[in-house]
Amino acid sequence: xxxxxxxxxxxxxxxxxxxxxxxxxxxxxxxxxxxxxxxxxxxxxxxxxxxxxxxxxxxxxxxxxxxxxxxxxxxxxxxxxxxxxxxxxxxxxxxxxxxxxxxxxxxxxxxxxxxxxxxxxxxxxxxxxxxxxxxxxxxxxxxxxxxxxxxxxxxxxxxxxxxxxxxxxxxxxxxxxxxxxxxxxxxxxxxxxxxxxxxxxxxxxxxxxxxxxxxxxxxxxxxxxxxxxxxxxxxxxxxxxxxxxxxxxxxxxxxxxxxxxxxxxxxxxxxxxxxxxxxxxxxxxxxxxxxxxxxxxxxxxxxxxxxxxxxxxxxxxxxxxxxxxxxx
Amino acid sequence: xxxxxxxxxxxxxxxxxxxxxxxxxxxxxxxxxxxxxxxxxxxxxxxxxxxxxxxxxxxxxxxxxxxxxxxxxxxxxxxxxxxxxxxxxxxxxxxxxxxxxxxxxxxxxxxxxxxxxxxxxxxxxxxxxxxxxxxxxxxxxxxxxxxxxxxxxxxxxxxxxxxxxxxxxxxxxxxxxxxxxxxxxxxxxxxxxxxxxxxxxxxxxxxxxxxxxxxxxxxxxxx
Numbered sequence: 014x015x016x017x018x019x020x021x022x023x024x025x026x027x028x029x030x031x032x033x034x035x036x037x038x039x040x041x042x043x044x045x046x047x048x049x050x051x052x053x054x055x056x057x058x059x060x061x062x063x064x065x066x067x068x069x070x071x072x073x074x075x076x077x078x079x080x081x082x083x084x085x086x087x088x089x090x091x092x093x094x095x096x097x098x099x100x101x102x103x104x105x106x107x108x109x110x111x112x113x114x115x116x117x118x119x120x121x122x123x124x125x126x127x128x129x130x131x132x133x134x135x136x137x138x139x140x141x142x143x144x145x146x147x148x149x150x151x152x153x154x155x156x157x158x159x160x161x162x163x164x165x166x167x168x169x170x171x172x173x174x175x176x177x178x179x180x181x182x183x184x185x186x187x188x189x190x191x192x193x194x195x196x197x198x199x200x201x202x203x204x205x206x207x208x209x210x211x212x213x214x215x216x217x218x219x220x221x222x223x224x225x226x227x228x229x230x231x232x233x234x235x236x237x238x239x240x241x242x243x244x245x246x247x248x249x250x251x252x253x254x255x256x257x258x259x260x261x262x263x264x265x266x267x268x269x270x271x272x273x274x275x276x277x278x279x280x281x282x283x284x285x286x287x288x289x290x291x292x293x294x295x296x297x298x299x300x301x302x303x304x305x306x307x308x309x310x311x312x313x314x315x316x317x318x319x320x321x322x323x324x325x326x327x328x329x330x331x332x333x334x335x336x337x338x339x340x341x
Numbered sequence: 342x343x344x345x346x347x348x349x350x351x352x353x354x355x356x357x358x359x360x361x362x363x364x365x366x367x368x369x370x371x372x373x374x375x376x377x378x379x380x381x382x383x384x385x386x387x388x389x390x391x392x393x394x395x396x397x398x399x400x401x402x403x404x405x406x407x408x409x410x411x412x413x414x415x416x417x418x419x420x421x422x423x424x425x426x427x428x429x430x431x432x433x434x435x436x437x438x439x440x441x442x443x444x445x446x447x448x449x450x451x452x453x454x455x456x457x458x459x460x461x462x463x464x465x466x467x468x469x470x471x472x473x474x475x476x477x478x479x480x481x482x483x484x485x486x487x488x489x490x491x492x493x494x495x496x497x498x499x500x501x502x503x504x505x506x507x508x509x510x511x512x513x514x515x516x517x518x519x520x521x522x523x524x525x526x527x528x529x530x531x532x533x534x535x536x537x538x539x540x541x542x543x544x545x546x547x548x549x550x551x552x553x554x555x556x557x558x559x560x561x562x563x564x
Contacts, residue, residue, distance in 0.1 A: 097537035102357040306530035
């Protein structure tokens, strides 16, 4: 797919989300698994809480969508500390999926999010197929949840602690079960800790997923050499940040070739240029994660940067960019 | 206007390594300047120290809660670089602090002139005896409280290494005094989103950056 060039003279820095009669303003809106996104930039689950903290820094209405911190049916207190450690151009975290639970989320956090004019995507997880199904049912019924994102990088306590997202059979079982439990758009968040991510994406697609998101964090470890112990209390953690971006872009590229359903690309996006790499590689939307920790205005700056890039390059519609990668 | 005990997240470099901002307690505010006091301890503080005068960095703050205001006199206990946060408290409430300050050696006892001036009484100790008495500052505090008849309504404020804070909490509790500690934890965001900097309390994990950094000693469950 080539990039269509159109003559654009207006180089004004636009503000996404505002209505404009200026026809030279590039179109950033995308259709994503039935959701109408005003731009393709979302937040990555676990890096944005339930939106409240960041509403002090940015207008949440500017976002393409908000993906909230992962939820389970019962609240989780999470891991002991240390939970985070910085690594070269990244960070390792083992929060342990601390969350307030689906019921408290629906009662205490959703009313705030309903006040914004953007899709809310509820990320959820479980320890068993039943827990996944229950969480999906509860969140799927809630007023103000527009789509569900399944974190499948959790072990199945009823089947030898096999991580759902790293075993095709386990993944098929849990995604198929959740698919039956909700009519909302269902996004499966893929684990990068697999040999063939294209295969895992196909399993998700064949099991009824409407979209996939990738990548989740890459499992890693940092050792304290004096104590000869892992720094994190959980021993291992998930690596995120710009260090993992090339891995993530490569995986998005592979998944784009493997499935027809749309992709949310993520992994170390810090700038508009980074986001564009994912879009070109085939992601129809992108999620900003660790960058929110570094700069709470990162999402909005990335949206503005994408618009600026399009204006400067004479690209009128973001859909011309998506999947436009030329492979040598 | 920042209050004593609050902190700021400071960008330490333009590169991705170090990537995250670093939290620093407000040390002093004067004539439209914010002042921070830090020890070069790792990559972030090294990078901060390497900045040229006149450099511009991103700063977020003030963040977190603050020390509850003392009604009258109070005890202030600082260990090492914990002096930064304790100094801001003593400067805000001048000549009311019984000030206990410990460090490894005399060179690491900072701002002694200023501290002496704003405190009511200053008691020092070092690990090597190069300034003040040799030994732990918590021993000095405990001796002081058992020697002098103090008003038990005076609150105790502490900032320093975790073992020191834990000990201050124990001593204050035994003396029947209220105690507030400003905790330190590794933070990714400083805004309450990452849930990295939690501390175990009687009502579950709380975020040091959001519900803290100052906690009532009674609610902390020490590891």
